[in-house]
Amino acid sequence: MITQDQILKALSYVDDPDLNKDLVTLGMIQKIEIDGHKVAFDLVLTTPACPMKESIARACTTAVHTMVSADADVHINITSNVQSSRENSTVLSGIRNIIAVASGKGGVGKSTVAVNLAKTLSDAGARVGLLDADIHGPSIPTLLGTQGQKPAMDGELMVPIEYNGLKTMSIGYLVESKQALVWRGPMLSKAISQFCTDVKWGELDYLFVDLPPGTGDAHLSIMQHIPLSGVVIVTTPEEVAVADTRKALDMFTNPHLKQEILGVVENMSYFQPEDGRKYYLFGKDGGKNLSEEWNIDLLGTIPIEEDKSFSNMQKSYIPIVGKLVQKLSIIAANKEK
Incomplete structure (x- = not known):
């Protein structure tokens, strides 16, 4: 028996x-x-x-x-049973892992990467949220096709806009699409703080925070208000993008702000038509060289695709998400020791 x-x-x-x-x-x-x-x-x-x-x-x-x-x-x-990789905090206490997605330069596809990482994890069965912290240039509503929707209220809390089970919040839901937000640092900080305290996120396994490009007030506010699990850095292979990414890495690894760098995603790595040959339109190995220079992981490379639909791009993101959640699991296990 x-x-x-x-x-x-x-x-x-x-x-x-x-x-x-x-x-x-x-x-x-x-x-x-x-x-x-x-x-x-x-x-x-x-x-x-x-x-x-x-x-x-x-x-x-x-x-x-x-x-x-x-x-x-x-x-x-x-x-x-997803474990928490964060330090205990009263802010967003129901969220087990918070991952910031950052870039040193605009135009590298950071928001697209953030959306696809979040959707890939959500499709795998995780409870996932996506916070658009790019106050001046919110793009999450456009990328998800949720522009024009307005969050409902539950008491004094805003209810996130859901897209196929993915909870999202963006300043783009609160202002007209053509309206420019000419805000100084204190207003940016307050808006980001409210997205943490005044939104009914509930219990989540993962929250992705899409940061604005560069280094500035929004980044400082996020790190001051939210105990992050770590940061994913997005770059393209070209040297001008890599140069600005070095500045972002320098900020996140500053002793006063030190954050866990989960790895680098190289976007727009190459174009591969039907003949099978890879064309490196923006240079080659920029992300790889950057990862080796800073002794951090290259999570993966994303090719240029004519079909940018999630169903087509998901194959490139699945291995990246696999490496990402492995790192978060290790951080959570080490935290419990």
């Missing part, structure tokens, strides 16, 4: 490849049910977007067959 102790012992030999501990010690094996040769249990991962989930599940099945019974009929329900 198969016992629960036998199953737990077998699965204790399967490690999480990121956390370098076995699944049983990490509490990732739950709800074990045994009925004769049928064995069922929950595999509780640290994120629904875990890129290794299928291989971990296969390793669990192999462990049971090898160490318990070759005839066992193993059924694994893969689920997730």
